[in-house]
Amino acid sequence: MxxxxxxxxxxxxxxxxxVLADDQPTLAAIRAACAADAQxxxxxxxxxxxxxxxxxxxxxxxxxxxxxxxxxxxxxxxxSSAPRAASSPAPSSHAVAGPSVPAxxxxxxxxxxxxxxxxxxxxxxxxxxxxxxxxxxxxxxxxHLPEKWRFESKIEWHYGWVEYPLSFSSHSENPDNAEAYFQxxxxxxxxxxxxxxxxxxxxxxxxxxxxxxxxxLSSPPEPPRQAMAEFIQKARPHVANFKWLGQQDLPDLAxxxxxxxxxxxxxxxxxxxxxxxxxxxxxxxxxVYYISRxxxxxxxxxxxxxxNWGFQALQSFRAPAGTLDKNMPMFCVVAKSMYxxxxxxxxxxxxxxxxxxxxxxxxxxxxxxxxxxxAIVAQTMKQQAAFQANFDKQEEAFRSSGGVDDSYLxxxxxxxxxxxxxxxxxxxxxxxxxxxxxxxxxxxxxxxxTDGFGNYRTTDDPNYTPEKAGEVGTWTQMTAAQ
Numbered sequence: 001m002x003x004x005x006x007x008x009x010x011x012x013x014x015x016x017x018x019v020l021a022d023d024q025p026t027l028a029a030i031r032a033a034c035a036a037d038a039q040x041x042x043x044x045x046x047x048x049x050x051x052x053x054x055x056x057x058x059x060x061x062x063x064x065x066x067x068x069x070x071x072x073x074x075x076x077x078x079x080s081s082a083p084r085a086a087s088s089p090a091p092s093s094h095a096v097a098g099p100s101v102p103a104x105x106x107x108x109x110x111x112x113x114x115x116x117x118x119x120x121x122x123x124x125x126x127x128x129x130x131x132x133x134x135x136x137x138x139x140x141x142x143x144h145l146p147e148k149w150r151f152e153s154k155i156e157w158h159y160g161w162v163e164y165p166l167s168f169s170s171h172s173e174n175p176d177n178a179e180a181y182f183q184x185x186x187x188x189x190x191x192x193x194x195x196x197x198x199x200x201x202x203x204x205x206x207x208x209x210x211x212x213x214x215x216x217l218s219s220p221p222e223p224p225r226q227a228m229a230e231f232i233q234k235a236r237p238h239v240a241n242f243k244w245l246g247q248q249d250l251p252d253l254a255x256x257x258x259x260x261x262x263x264x265x266x267x268x269x270x271x272x273x274x275x276x277x278x279x280x281x282x283x284x285x286x287x288v289y290y291i292s293r294x295x296x297x298x299x300x301x302x303x304x305x306x307x308n309w310g311f312q313a314l315q316s317f318r319a320p321a322g323t324l325d326k327n328m329p330m331f332c333v334v335a336k337s338m339y340x341x342x343x344x345x346x347x348x349x350x351x352x353x354x355x356x357x358x359x360x361x362x363x364x365x366x367x368x369x370x371x372x373x374x375a376i377v378a379q380t381m382k383q384q385a386a387f388q389a390n391f392d393k394q395e396e397a398f399r400s401s402g403g404v405d406d407s408y409l410x411x412x413x414x415x416x417x418x419x420x421x422x423x424x425x426x427x428x429x430x431x432x433x434x435x436x437x438x439x440x441x442x443x444x445x446x447x448x449x450t451d452g453f454g455n456y457r458t459t460d461d462p463n464y465t466p467e468k469a470g471e472v473g474t475w476t477q478m479t480a481a482q
Contacts, residue, residue: 033070035329037063047252123147123330125337130155130170132344140344144337145172145181146330157351161215162359163308164188166348172334177320178281179327181334184314187231187287190216193305221309224249224268224289231311232270232285239274245282246271254288257313257335263292265312273321280321287311391425415481431478438481448478 034056041062042055056063060073123146130141130153145151153170164186173180190212206218222230225247236242253267266289273282291309317324317331395418415430423430423443433439434452441448445458449466451473457466466475 030067030070032333034063034067035332037067039329047256125333128153128172130168132157135344135347138344138347139341141338141340143170143172143334143339145334146174148176149174149179158215159351159355160213162355163190163212164215165352165355178276178279178318179320180318181331182316182318184231184235184316186312187310187314188216188308189219189221189310190214191218191220191307191309195304216308216310221291221293221307224266225270227289227309227311228268228270228285228287231287231314232272235285235316236272236274236283239276241273241275241280243273244270245273250286253286254312257288259288259312262288262290262312265290271324276318281318282321282324283316283318284324285314285316287314388425395422430481432481433478434476439478441478449475450478451475 037056037059038052041059042052045051045055056067060068063071063073125144126147127142128145128151129139130143132138132140132155134155134157140155143151149172151170151172154168156167158165158167167185168183169185170183171180172182206212208219210218212218228247229244247268247270250267250269253269254261254265259265267286268289269284269286271282271284273280275281289309289311291307293307294305315335317328319327419430423440426440427443428440429443429448430438430440431448434450435454439450439456441456441458445460447459447462447464449457449459451466451471453473455473456478457469457471457475466473
């Protein structure tokens, strides 16, 4: 899976600050110009901790002239005609692939040069603007792409979805071949376990994959690779000659992409192959898995156990079969060139904060009302129990007192009017049981059935029989005791 490792190696190199020269030249230019050198000279070096930069310093005599020139080092005179490396924008502290949790601020925007050197040669990059049509066409972010590539992006606001108010996606494609770069919306799933005392209110729970009122999708958590594989199958459902080419864990992917810290982040990559317009292509999918488990805090503490999980920064790179590896440096330049407009970041954060504050206020009001209703129910049941106990006491005294003749209360049967009144108070019907004696069942239904083995059914439907409802056995309708 060397091609999947390339992203982390190259992107880490492009994200590292250069210490190759004392005058500290434009950081973005070094990122773009030295990406191929990092892949070629430092492919076996573990990213992080400045190790890629140290490797490049040790190999400074072997660096390409483009990299040397960007870093401010002397180059061979014979190479003065070599194309100059362009800078791409500095990486944003906020990943636009998952902009629902914006960073507090974004870095200053550098001025890009006209060309960038990649593994496939000299490529002229241009800035493409991502606009927020919900807010007057405001510039939300920019990305740098090869000049001839087509580009489409979409920002959608969902003001009723407190957990997923903002959705961003983009698609860039080379019109001459299968090269393409995709950014996918944040993938967010929720799974809740409700406390027993609240399950009576948990009606109509959404099934797996259904949208919840908060905007997240309903699904129990899955392992990172399995979840990524299911996403790929949905993203490329009907491609011809589909095949799995490999997979890999990328523990430092969140750091390489400068993502905000989310719980238990874990990078994962999967490479696939398929036919596009009759030609074989390869596509590498990358994403940062996250998961958070625990009981909710605050007003509903202990009542709901919720698991939030999904993927940040979902993206994929596609190229003709056999060319994906050598195109990785160019794709990294594109991925790292995303720049979020600080003004738009502040706006989106303000909207998120306001939505969350309103949601929490309504949640608190709802739980306050629920607690008040539960207190009323508890008090009512307590009073009913006291009344029932007093009634039982008086009835027992009446029945056990000597010389009492209640025959005048009987209506041709063995049960008196007091017995029937007692049934009404208790909410039961006294019925003749084929097993012998009588049985009391709830009077919420008029019709009662038994199978003779101690099983009973009650209904208000005169056309109902247990057999029609699929019950096993022979059922008899019970009669009222007299």
